[in-house]
Amino acid sequence: MSFKTSVQHFQTLVTSFHPVVVIDTVEEERVQGLISAACNDMQMAVFEWSVAQGLMRSPDSPDHRWQNEYAPPGTKRGQALPKTAEPLDMLRHIQEMSFKAIFWLKDFAPHLKDPVVARQLREVAEQFSHHRSTLVISGSDNDLPPEIAHDAVYFDIKLPEPEELYNAVSDVVRALKGRVKVDLTPEDIRDLVSALRGMTLSQTRKVVSYAALHDGRLDADDVKRVLERKARVIHEEGLLDYFPPETNLSELGGFEGLKRWLAYAKVGFTPQARQYNLPAPKGILIVGIQGCGKSLAAKTIARQWNLPLLKLDAGRLYDKYVGESDKNFRRAVTMAETMAPCILWIDEIEKSMGQTSGEADGGLSRRLFGYFLTWLQEKSQEIFVVATANDLSAIPPELLRKGRFDEIFFVDLPEANERHAILHIHLGRRQQGTDNFDLNQLVIATEGFSGAEIEQAIITAHYRALYENRPADTNLLLEEIKRTVPLSVTRREDIQRLRAMAQERFVTAR
Ligand SMILES: Nc1ncnc2c1ncn2[C@@H]1O[C@H](COP(=O)(O)OP(=O)(O)OP(=O)(O)O)[C@@H](O)[C@H]1O
Ligand SMILES: [Mg+2]
Incomplete structure (x- = not known):
């Protein structure tokens, strides 16, 4: 969804009398x-509130930047309305106000633990549901009491579009002018912006500043640095690797x-496939x-792709x-969408969305599963799920x-030609090649x-060869193989059952 579409979507919520909109973000x-x-578009006034500043009117003109931590020095500061820092005072104040506006309440949800504040908010919401004013609650912890969740609608703010990322990179370059040498061709800039996809604006600024200041240069090499950093940032977020x-x-x-x-499926991602209105796989x-x-x-x-x-x-x-699982899944999917085309790999899917015995998890995995199915069915982005x-x-x-x-592919134990390929790959990886080994015997x-x-053997x-200070060869490997009792022996029945269930229904992967 582009920024413009997000804005329209948000405007629709406001004009359709949604009294409380929750935006899950710290950005x-x-x-x-x-x-x-x-609001510029709709000619509506905006007020913003934080427990530290109280309630204040945001300037109508975009030239007057709002008062906040990222406004440049020298920005005109707004004046908070007196006695509006306390959540209850602020809500009462809003209730008294007669004109239509958006009230943006930052990090507000935790204050709703106080039943008086929660009740007051309901009353304001009730009033707003008859005219076009809207409360916007933002923050990272948006656990709402059920009676308020009932009136609220969640709005997903999408991760930045390439254009926003480009502007953020330009901001950094401008800020570091004179301190770093910028050496980027238009292609490098495109690669850099594409490497940044999936990151927030503040992460983008940090990563790009770091990459530039690290060696006093911002050049094509930094694309790699950005990708490494992104891998770490995504991992730290906790849901995706x-x-x-x-x-x-x-x-x-194997896996022929x-x-x-x-x-064959790869053609589904080509522009020609789009021309024929063919969906991507x-x-x-x-x-x-x-x-x-x-x-x-x-x-x-x-x-391969x-x-x-x-x-x-x-x-x-x-x-x-x-955090909550449904929300987590939505976040993960949003991240994947900004990085499309990409592969979303859900390993051991039965563990996250399988059938649980009874309702031990309150039906959570069923709900998540339902959400996943709908998403899988309707997704239009080029995200290939494995x-x-x-x-x-x-x-x-x-x-x-x-x-x-x-x-749906079924993977059985490898046949002879596949074991040959696997031996070849793993012996090759040990940097000795396969000359010392009689592959047919193995x-x-x-x-x-x-x-x-096979890999483990x-x-x-090779450990043993190192320890005994001799080259690894066929005999040594054969000894290790003899020592191994494979799963096909210890779990024979399980494997047979799986085979029987899968073989007539699925395509074989080989
Ligand atoms: N066909 C193969 N080609 C090369 N290596 C293989 C092959 N099959 C297994 N391996 C080796 O075995 C390791 C384990 O395989 P992998 O984790 O992909 O198995 P899996 O089917 O996902 O198992 P699990 O069900 O336990 O998750 C791989 O990292 C790889 O080193
Ligand atoms: Mg696995």
């Missing part, structure tokens, strides 16, 4: 941008069926046996310290129905092994 600069654009295409070196042995499908589900390369396949797709990969940390969706799952019985059947995913010995088990054999 007040962007809330300000939104409200001021919307980011793998830039530049650092993704995954190599997948999947690889063929991917080569939605996503795939990879179901299968542990350690057989499902997660690796997700990474390899991103590599040269797209950024975002991994959703399903466990953190439910982390009470990160979901993986081990436990088919825990996946709600709706997800397996035709049309949800473009295809392929036979690893029958019933998963890729992960190779690692252990």
Whole structure:
């Protein structure tokens, strides 16, 4: 959604008598941008309140910047209305005011824990629902009491558009003038802005300033630095892990069926496909046996398509310290949308959206699942979802129905030619090549092994070779292989059950 569409959407909420709009963000600069654009257009007055400053009228003219922490020095300061710092006083004051306005209350939700304040807000909301005034509540903790949540509508403020990011970069360059040497071609600037997508404006300023001040230059090399920093920032936010295409070196042995499908589906992302009004591919589900390369396949797709990969940390969706799960999922999806085209990887989807026994989690995973299904069905952005799952019985059947995913792949234990490819990849990675090894013999010995088990045997054999100060060779590796009892033996029944369920329903990945 572009900034202009956001503004229109916000205006519609105001004109359709929504008395309370909640915006979940700490980026007040962007809330300000939104409200001021919307109100200029509608010729409405704006007031802003914080517990520190009280209530004050924001200047009508855009030349008079508002009083806030990011206004440049020398900005005219507004005057707060007397005795309006206390939440209750402020609400009573607003109730007395007769003209229509937007009242922006910063970090207000925590004050609603006081029942008197909460009641007063309801009364103001009731009054506002008959005329066009609106309360806008912004902040990061927006836990509203149920009686207020009933009157409130959440407004998602989108992450900055490329144009806003470009302006933020220009601001930094201007501010650092004389201190750093800027050496960027128009292509570099485009790459830099694209690397910044998914970040907030304040993160953008920090990252770009850091990259520039670090060596006194802002040049093409800084794009890489920005990408690394972005990976860290996204990780610290807690819900997604980011793998830039530049650092993704995954190599997948076998999976020929999947690889063929991917080569074919890639045309769905081309401009020609758009010309024919063809939708971009939605996503795939990879179901299968542990350690057989499902997660690796997700990474390899991103590599093959040269797209950024975002991994959703399903466990953190439910982390009470990160916040509410539905909201977390929405945030993750919003982030992915700003980074489109990209791959959204949901590992072990049955764990976050599976069928829970009873309603132990208050129906949360069902609700989240419903939200996910709708999103998957309706998403228009070029986000390709790669979901993986081990436990088919825990996946709600709706997800397996035709049309949800473009295809569902089943991954079995690797066959001989695939074990050959896997051995080749992992022996090659140990920097000795495969000359010392009789691959055919190893392929036979690893029958019933998963890729992960083959890799583990190779690692252990190499440890032993290092310890005994001799080169790793076929015999050493064969000994390690003999010592391993693979899952295909210890979990024979589980695997057979999975095979039986999957084989007749899904396409095989090979
Ligand atoms: N087909 C393969 N080609 C190359 N390496 C493989 C392959 N399959 C497995 N591996 C190795 O095994 C490791 C584990 O595989 P991966 O994590 O992708 O398995 P998985 O199917 O996601 O397992 P789980 O169900 O336990 O999550 C990989 O990091 C890789 O090193
Ligand atoms: Mg996995």
